[in-house]
Amino acid sequence: MRCAVIVFPGSNCDRDLADAIAKVTGRAPAMIWHRETELPANLDFIGVPGGFSYGDYLRSGAMAARSPVMQAVVKAAGEGRAVLGICNGFQVLTEAGLLPGALMRNAGLNFVCRDVRLSVANSQSIFTSLYATGEEIRIPVAHHDGNYTADAATLDRLEGEGRVAFRYAEAVNGSARDIAGILNDEGNVLGMMPHPERLIEAEQGGTDGRRMFEAAMMALA
Amino acid sequence: MAAPMIVKVTVTLKNGVLDPQGRAIEAALKGLGFDGVAGARVGKLIELEVADGTSRETIENMAKQLLANTVIENFRIEMP
Numbered sequence: 001m002r003c004a005v006i007v008f009p010g011s012n013c014d015r016d017l018a019d020a021i022a023k024v025t026g027r028a029p030a031m032i033w034h035r036e037t038e039l040p041a042n043l044d045f046i047g048v049p050g051g052f053s054y055g056d057y058l059r060s061g062a063m064a065a066r067s068p069v070m071q072a073v074v075k076a077a078g079e080g081r082a083v084l085g086i087c088n089g090f091q092v093l094t095e096a097g098l099l100p101g102a103l104m105r106n107a108g109l110n111f112v113c114r115d116v117r118l119s120v121a122n123s124q125s126i127f128t129s130l131y132a133t134g135e136e137i138r139i140p141v142a143h144h145d146g147n148y149t150a151d152a153a154t155l156d157r158l159e160g161e162g163r164v165a166f167r168y169a170e171a172v173n174g175s176a177r178d179i180a181g182i183l184n185d186e187g188n189v190l191g192m193m194p195h196p197e198r199l200i201e202a203e204q205g206g207t208d209g210r211r212m213f214e215a216a217m218m219a220l221a
Numbered sequence: 222m223a224a225p226m227i228v229k230v231t232v233t234l235k236n237g238v239l240d241p242q243g244r245a246i247e248a249a250l251k252g253l254g255f256d257g258v259a260g261a262r263v264g265k266l267i268e269l270e271v272a273d274g275t276s277r278e279t280i281e282n283m284a285k286q287l288l289a290n291t292v293i294e295n296f297r298i299e300m301p
Binding site: 106107 | 245
C-alpha cells in the first residue's frame with residue numbers, strides 16, 4: 001500500500017500517523033509538505049494528521065484547507081483515493097469541502113484529552129470493515145474544537161446514508177447526534193476526531209486503532 | 222501607490238448555531254451582577270487594508286472563500 005502523510009506547519013501527530021502506517025503496512029509513508037502542489041503517483045492512502053495547523057488561526061483547519069497541497073488532496077479524493085483525516089485533519093477536510101459540516105468549540109469549552117468510548121456505527125467502509133457494527137471501542141481524543149455541527153437535513157442525510165462511522169458512547173464535546181467520525185458519499189474519505197494512530201501496539205495501552213489501518217490495507221493493497 | 226482603503230468584515234455565527242463561548246460570557250456577566258443580559262454571541266472583526274476602489278464583490282469573494290465558514294457563519298462587509 002502506497003501511503004502519504006500531509007505535513008502542515010503546526011501538525012504534531014504526523015510522525016505518530018507515519019509510525020502507525022509503517023508498523024501496519026511495513027512501508028513508511030511519503031511525508032508531503034504543505035507547499036507541494038502534487039502528490040506522488042499511484043497513492044492508495046493519504047493521511048491528514050492531527051495538530052494545530054497554522055496555529056489554528058482564523059478557524060481550526062481553515063488555513064490548511066487553502067494550502068497548495070490540499071488542492072492535490074481534493075483532486076486525489078475525487079479520483080477515489082482513500083483519505084483519512086484525524087482530529088485537526090478532520091477539521092481540514094470539512095474546511096476543504098471534502099466532508100460536510102463544521103467542527104466548533106467543545107460545548108464545555110474545555111480542551112478534552114482522554115480515552116473515550118466510541119460506538120462503531122458503520123462497519124462496511126474500507127476503514128471500518130474489521131470492526132463490528134455496534135461494537136464499542138476505546139480511542140483517545142485530544143481536541144478543543146471537536147463539536148460537530150451541521151444543519152438537520154445534512155445530519156439526517158449522513159445518518160440515512162450510513163455515513164456516520166463512529167459515535168461517542170459518552171459525553172465528550174457536544175457533537176450533534178454524538179458524531180465522532182463521518183464518511184463522504186463515496187466512502188473513500190473518513191474524518192474523525194479520535195486518534196486511532198495512538199493505539200497500534202499493546203504498549204500504547206491498547207490496539208483498538210490498529211484495525212482501522214489493517215482494514216484499509218486489506219481493501220487497498 | 223493609491224491610498225489604501227480600510228474594509229471591515231464582521232463574521233458572526235448563524236442564528237441557531239450553538240455558541241458555547243457566548244453562553245460562557247452570558248453566564249459570567251450574570252455572575253458579575255448584570256441582570257439584563259438575554260444572550261451573548263461571539264464573532265470576529267477582520268480589518269482589511271486594500272487598494273482604494275477594490276470592489277465589494279472582491280471582498281465578498283474573500284469572505285466566502287476564506288474569512289467566513291458559511292456552513293456556520295454569516296459575514297457583513299462595511300466599506301467607506
